[in-house]
Amino acid sequence: MSAILKLDHLNVSYPTAGEPIRALDNICIEFQPEEFVVALGASGCGKTTLLNVMAGFINPTSGTIALKDKPIHGPGKDRGVVFQKHALLPWLNVLENVEFGLKIQGVGKAQRREIAIDNLNLVGLADFGDHPIYQLSGGMQQRVGLARALTSDPEILLMDEPLGALDAFTRESMQELILKVWDKTHKTVFFITHSIEEALFMATRLIVMSPRPGRITHQYDLDFCRKFIAGTPTRAIKSSQDFIKIREEILAIIHGEEEETM
Ligand SMILES: Nc1ncnc2c1ncn2[C@@H]1O[C@H](COP(=O)(O)OP(=O)(O)O)[C@@H](O)[C@H]1O
Ligand SMILES: [Mg+2]
Numbered sequence: 145m146s147a148i149l150k151l152d153h154l155n156v157s158y159p160t161a162g163e164p165i166r167a168l169d170n171i172c173i174e175f176q177p178e179e180f181v182v183a184l185g186a187s188g189c190g191k192t193t194l195l196n197v198m199a200g201f202i203n204p205t206s207g208t209i210a211l212k213d214k215p216i217h218g219p220g221k222d223r224g225v226v227f228q229k230h231a232l233l234p235w236l237n238v239l240e241n242v243e244f245g246l247k248i249q250g251v252g253k254a255q256r257r258e259i260a261i262d263n264l265n266l267v268g269l270a271d272f273g274d275h276p277i278y279q280l281s282g283g284m285q286q287r288v289g290l291a292r293a294l295t296s297d298p299e300i301l302l303m304d305e306p307l308g309a310l311d312a313f314t315r316e317s318m319q320e321l322i323l324k325v326w327d328k329t330h331k332t333v334f335f336i337t338h339s340i341e342e343a344l345f346m347a348t349r350l351i352v353m354s355p356r357p358g359r360i361t362h363q364y365d366l367d368f369c370r371k372f373i374a375g376t377p378t379r380a381i382k383s384s385q386d387f388i389k390i391r392e393e394i395l396a397i398i399h400g401e402e403e404e405t406m
Contacts, residue, residue, distance in 0.1 A: 146212070147174040148299050148332045149198065154207035156193050156358075166357030167193040171207070173351065173360065175300065180326055180333045180369060182347035184340060184394070186402065190358025191336045195304050198334060199225050211299060221249065224293030228305040230285040232277045232292070239264065239273035242291045249296070256295075263291040266325055283314040290325065300332045307342065319345055320378060327373045340391055340398075344368055345382060352394060354401040362397060364390070 154171040157164040167190045175181055183191045196202045197209055200219040209216045211223070232241045239260055246256035264270050267287040277285065286306050293301055306322075307315045319342060326333055337343050343350055345368050352362040368381050381387060 148177055148179075148212060149175040149334075150208075150210050150213075151197075152208045152210075154197065154204045154209060156190070156197060156202065157205045168197070168204075169357035169359045171358075171360060175332050175334065177332055178330050180323075180335065180346060180348045181351065182335045182337060182343045182349070183351050183353055184337060184343040184398075185353030185358075186338060186355060186398065188358075189353040189355040191338075191353060192304055193358065194353075195225075195302050195334065195336060198300070199223055199302055221245070221296035222299045224296060224298035224301045226286070226289045226293050226301065226303040226306045228308045230277075230289045232285060232288055234277050236277070237273065238269065238275050238277065238280070238288050241277065241288055242295055245292065246295050259295055260291070263294045264288075266294065266328065267291045267321065281314070282310050283318055286310070286318060287321065290322070294325075294329065294331075298331070300334060303333065303335045305336050305338070307337070315342070316378060320372065322346070323369050323372055326369075340394055341382060344387060344391055344394070345372070345378070350394075352397060354398075361401065362394075364394075366390075 151171050151173050154168060156168040157166050171194065183194060185191055197204055200216050200223070233244065236244065242260040242263055243256045246259060261270065261273070264273060267290050269284065269287055269291065272284070280288065307318050310318060323346060335346060344366060347366050348369060350364040350366055351360045353359065354361045368387060371381055372378060
């Protein structure tokens with residue numbers, strides 16, 4: 145199988161008045177079709193920088209990044225982005241927000257409406273098309289953001305701590321919703337979090353990052369998300385021995401690294 149996305153010996157440095165900040169150091173990673181890759185790491189380890197390079201918002205200082213063998217030089221509709229804070233347009237209603245990208249791409253009215261409604265259905269917001277954005281809860285706003293990111297039928301979904309601002313209950317049901325959408329759409333996903341539990345629950349592959357310079361230090365293949373898709377309840381998964389064992393293992397790694405960099 146050929147990779148959807150490939151990053152090879154990728155480095156990003158931010159210039160400063162003094163020493164440049166090495167936000168990403170020698171990142172080599174491939175994303176296979178339908179993988180759910182989660183990046184976990186403390187604040188400042190380069191997660192957002194990594195996502196921004198994939199989105200085409202920033203260029204690497206050196207190294208290469210390619211989507212289906214084509215170098216990435218800027219943003220494109222082959223990548224859908226969901227931000228931590230929704231980036232919806234407050235003067236448009238839910239449906240208009242979801243359609244907006246398609247409108248810009250020149251998709252006709254009837255067709256873009258149909259696509260937008262399909263995607264609102266997918267995130268469980270079919271009845272909210274005519275609602276203004278400010279009337280929605282934080283979780284619903286993130287669902288609109290997800291529907292919008294899906295409208296261009298991207299090759300990969302890029303999600304930067306999309307659940308970071310939600311309360312614990314909403315957060316867990318959003319984890320479940322995102323996994324169901326992933327299962328239905330067969331998208332490849334790159335998802336950032338600093339919650340270990342969230343990372344373990346959602347990932348088919350977990351990459352653990354550490355700061356100064358930002359590197360990938362560990363990788364794990366996981367199948368907790370597939371157990372959820374197959375019908376095991378979330379709580380049963382998150383309280384299982386396997387889950388707790390790997391959670392503690394990763395906690396120990398992250399704490400060890402923190403001590404090293406202190
Ligand atoms: N535009 C920027 N200019 C200078 N330094 C930056 C910039 N963006 C991020 N950084 C620095 O790069 C490092 C990685 O940041 P970031 O990718 O935002 O990490 P994370 O998302 O994991 O918190 C941090 O040390 C941060 O301060
Ligand atoms: Mg970040």
